[in-house]
Amino acid sequence: MDQVKQVHDREVAQVRFQYSEQVAGLEASQAGLQRELQGLQEDLRLTEESLRLQRDENTQLKGTIAQQSTTYEVLEGTCQALRRQLSSTEDTLAQREARIADLEVQLAASHDLTADLEARLRDEETTRRRLHNTIQELKGNIRVFCRVRPILPSDGLATADGAPASDSMPHIRYPEPNEIEIIQTTESASSGKTTAKAIPFSFDRVFPPRTDQLAVFEEIAQLVQSALDGYPVCIFAYGQTGSGKTHTMEGPDHPTEATMGMIPRAVRQIYAGAEALKAKGWVYTMEGQFLEIYNEAIHDLLVESPASSAGGNGTSPSGGVSTRKHEIRHITASKTIVTDATSVVMDSSDQVHTLLKRASKNRAVAATNCNERSSRSHSVFTLRLTGRNSASDEVSEGVLNLIDLAGSERLSQSGSTGDRLKETQAINKSLSCLGDVIYAIANRDSHVPYRNSKLTYLLQNSLGGNSKTLMFVNMSPLANNLQETLCSLRFATKVNSCHIGTARRNLK
Numbered sequence: 001m002d003q004v005k006q007v008h009d010r011e012v013a014q015v016r017f018q019y020s021e022q023v024a025g026l027e028a029s030q031a032g033l034q035r036e037l038q039g040l041q042e043d044l045r046l047t048e049e050s051l052r053l054q055r056d057e058n059t060q061l062k063g064t065i066a067q068q069s070t071t072y073e074v075l076e077g078t079c080q081a082l083r084r085q086l087s088s089t090e091d092t093l094a095q096r097e098a099r100i101a102d103l104e105v106q107l108a109a110s111h112d113l114t115a116d117l118e119a120r121l122r123d124e125e126t127t128r129r130r131l132h133n134t135i136q137e138l139k140g141n142i143r144v145f146c147r148v149r150p151i152l153p154s155d156g157l158a159t160a161d162g163a164p165a166s167d168s169m170p171h172i173r174y175p176e177p178n179e180i181e182i183i184q185t186t187e188s189a190s191s192g193k194t195t196a197k198a199i200p201f202s203f204d205r206v207f208p209p210r211t212d213q214l215a216v217f218e219e220i221a222q223l224v225q226s227a228l229d230g231y232p233v234c235i236f237a238y239g240q241t242g243s244g245k246t247h248t249m250e251g252p253d254h255p256t257e258a259t260m261g262m263i264p265r266a267v268r269q270i271y272a273g274a275e276a277l278k279a280k281g282w283v284y285t286m287e288g289q290f291l292e293i294y295n296e297a298i299h300d301l302l303v304e305s306p307a308s309s310a311g312g313n314g315t316s317p318s319g320g321v322s323t324r325k326h327e328i329r330h331i332t333a334s335k336t337i338v339t340d341a342t343s344v345v346m347d348s349s350d351q352v353h354t355l356l357k358r359a360s361k362n363r364a365v366a367a368t369n370c371n372e373r374s375s376r377s378h379s380v381f382t383l384r385l386t387g388r389n390s391a392s393d394e395v396s397e398g399v400l401n402l403i404d405l406a407g408s409e410r411l412s413q414s415g416s417t418g419d420r421l422k423e424t425q426a427i428n429k430s431l432s433c434l435g436d437v438i439y440a441i442a443n444r445d446s447h448v449p450y451r452n453s454k455l456t457y458l459l460q461n462s463l464g465g466n467s468k469t470l471m472f473v474n475m476s477p478l479a480n481n482l483q484e485t486l487c488s489l490r491f492a493t494k495v496n497s498c499h500i501g502t503a504r505r506n507l508k
């Protein structure tokens with residue numbers, strides 16, 4: 001029995017052992033399964049996370065797609081509008097091309113018309129120049145204008161209450177715009193009675209005092225035009241010291257628009273004229289020169305620094321004016337040069353003021369060495385005008401000389417001695433030479449004494465058959481200048497009676 005029990009115990013123990021082994025196996029397998037489950041759960045979580053991200057991305061992509069579809073629709077709309085616009089632009093372009101073709105035809109016709117009009121304009125300019133010249137010739141190639149200066153405060157003729165003296169002087173009358181009468185009173189030695197005699201003079205124009213610079217210039221503007229048209233022109237101012245020659249030619253020291261003289265006005269008109277002629281194919285170059293003739297020697301008034309050029313063999317006590325020796329050379333029948341003289345190419349009309357200032361500065365320096373230099377020398381402002389017309393191949397060479405002559409006082413009246421006597425003799429000689437040259441030209445003498453004075457020799461090509469000449473006889477209104485005034489008026493009358501031949505235009 002015990003044996004059976006032992007057998008059973010052994011069997012139970014064996015079953016127990018087997019059972020515990022099975023349990024251990026099962027527990028190990030359960031732990032394995034547990035780990036596998038955890039791994040699977042982690043995979044599941046990761047997969048779910050990835051799925052969520054994919055869903056988000058999907059949602060975003062759907063949004064982007066929706067947005068892009070909207071953009072696409074907008075762009076499609078724009079594109080359609082642009083296509084319509086393109087098509088309409090193409091229509092417009094086609095219309096414009098047709099219009100351009102039409103305009104090109106019209107332009108070609110206009111070119112022909114313009115060329116035709118330009119040719120007519122050139123012909124008309126030639127005709128205008130010819131007619132202008134005919135008018136000038138009818139007026140006479142030598143003209144004389146008489147200008148009476150107003151009474152100045154410095155004349156000391158103010159009335160008792162201090163008011164300026166009236167310009168109407170009893171010994172001067174102006175019966176007509178071209179006449180002037182000087183009333184000369186003489187006292188009979190026997191009876192003591194005074195008799196008044198009117199001495200009449202007539203000129204091309206008489207300008208009473210207070211005639212302004214513009215009114216005077218208007219009378220000479222046509223001659224200035226002639227210089228632009230290719231003629232040599234000389235405008236002189238003749239008269240005794242203080243009669244208004246420099247005022248007429250240059251104007252006062254500080255000129256205004258109203259008071260500037262003939263030189264700046266002439267230059268301004270020439271610039272305006274040259275500008276207008278551009279439309280007719282003319283292109284002008286202008287060169288200015290300003291010389292002084294003092295005691296029969298030529299001085300350059302435009303020299304930059306007189307001191308630096310004073311190396312020449314000086315011929316006069318010229319102070320600030322260059323002492324270089326200048327010679328006159330006639331290169332052709334229409335061209336005269338003065339050796340070593342400053343020539344300024346003038347490219348603006350304002351430049352003339354600088355030139356006049358430079359000249360007056362040079363003269364002023366000289367005047368400290370030689371009293372009243374400007375009264376005792378001739379100044380010659382020369383403007384050479386060269387015009388070229390490329391369309392018609394014409395070249396025109398005009399010269400405008402504006403000459404402020406030395407004071408014309410007579411030797412007997414001036415009471416000069418020494419250097420002053422020498423100056424007065426030189427002035428008288430050159431002024432009478434000027435008269436002689438004008439008479440000889442008028443008389444058609446075979447010999448014209450140009451060489452007798454530096455002034456006439458310098459102006460040889462600008463005086464004579466080929467030229468136009470105007471003389472201002474400037475006079476003082478004062479009674480105590482009466483004798484000088486009569487002399488000036490008589491000289492001017494002789495000049496006025498001259499008829500200089502037909503002007504020939506310098507055209508190449």
Ligand SMILES: Nc1ncnc2c1ncn2[C@@H]1O[C@H](COP(=O)(O)OP(=O)(O)OP(=O)(O)O)[C@@H](O)[C@H]1O
Binds near residue numbers: 148240241374407
């Ligand atoms: N028409 C005028 N209107 C106003 N002032 C004038 C006129 N003419 C001359 N004068 C004045 O008279 C004075 C003398 O004139 P100006 O110097 O021009 O004489 P001039 O004949 O050139 O003398 P000179 O021979 O000494 O050079 C100057 O003060 C000038 O301003």
